[in-house]
Amino acid sequence: xxxxxxxxxHVSVSEGALVLLRCNYSSxxxxxxxWYVQYxxxxxxxxxxxxxxxxxxKGINGFEAEFKKSETSFHLTKPSAHMSDAAxxxxxxxxxxxxxQKVTFGIGTKxxxxx
Amino acid sequence: SAVISQKPSRDICxxxxxxxxxxxxxxxxxxxxxxxxxxGQSLTLIxxxxxxxxxxxxxxxxIDKFPISRPNLTFSTLTVSNMSPEDSSIYLCSVxxxxxxxxxxxxxxxLTVL
Numbered sequence: 567x568x569x570x571x572x573x574x575x576h577v578s579v580s581e582g583a584l585v586l587l588r589c590n591y592s593s594x595x596x597x598x599x600x601w602y603v604q605y606x607x608x609x610x611x612x613x614x615x616x617x618x619x620x621x622x623x624k625g626i627n628g629f630e631a632e633f634k635k636s637e638t639s640f641h642l643t644k645p646s647a648h649m650s651d652a653a654x655x656x657x658x659x660x661x662x663x664x665x666x667q668k669v670t671f672g673i674g675t676k677x678x679x680x681x
Numbered sequence: 682s683a684v685i686s687q688k689p690s691r692d693i694c695x696x697x698x699x700x701x702x703x704x705x706x707x708x709x710x711x712x713x714x715x716x717x718x719x720x721g722q723s724l725t726l727i728x729x730x731x732x733x734x735x736x737x738x739x740x741x742x743x744i745d746k747f748p749i750s751r752p753n754l755t756f757s758t759l760t761v762s763n764m765s766p767e768d769s770s771i772y773l774c775s776v777x778x779x780x781x782x783x784x785x786x787x788x789x790x791x792l793t794v795l
Binding site: 672 | 685687722726784
């Protein structure tokens with residue numbers, strides 16, 4: 567079984583400030599990890615993914631995330647927030663168990679960027 | 682990657698009626714997935730639509746309430762039957778890149794039941 571915990575359902579940052587969105591997971595087998603972004607009135611779009619290669623993963627729009635096995639974390643960061651980053655962000659974990667692939671999503675974090 | 686189109690993008694429906702959501706993918710895929718995103722909550726998998734066989738439903742979801750069709754490898758429909766206000770949600774169609782589990786989503790169908 568696996569689970570995903572996103573700490574903070576709402577995060578506010580000032581424009582130009584560091585963005586840090588937290589994600590912790592639990593998994594009985596090595597997972598794949600993802601961050602998705604959902605802009606208002608749109609579907610989910612992949613930001614970045616960890617698939618057991620480099621632990622520091624770079625994604626679109628200047629976002630990156632670091633897989634830390636010892637901390638079971640996959641936090642999303644961006645050095646400088648833009649107004650256009652305001653959206654909801656979902657962390658997800660994918661595992662293969664018994665030949666069946668299962669994806670579990672976190673509850674989401676709404677990012678507000680303050681001018 | 683895959684491009685996924687959903688119809689309708691949004692609708693307002695009356696209690697007791699049914700609505701069918703369509704999902705079209707620009708490439709052939711074995712499995713298509715239907716998710717529900719309730720207000721303030723995460724995505725929950727409703728069912729997996731397999732071409733040529735019955736859909737596989739997750740715990741808490743039943744075929745009578747959410748019948749699914751999968752007539753070919755690029756198309757699927759999800760019907761929300763006998764709707765109640767609790768069915769107000771975003772319904773998302775998705776396909777998966779099988780080697781990593783990466784999901785591609787349609788833009789969602791936003792359903793409001795009065």
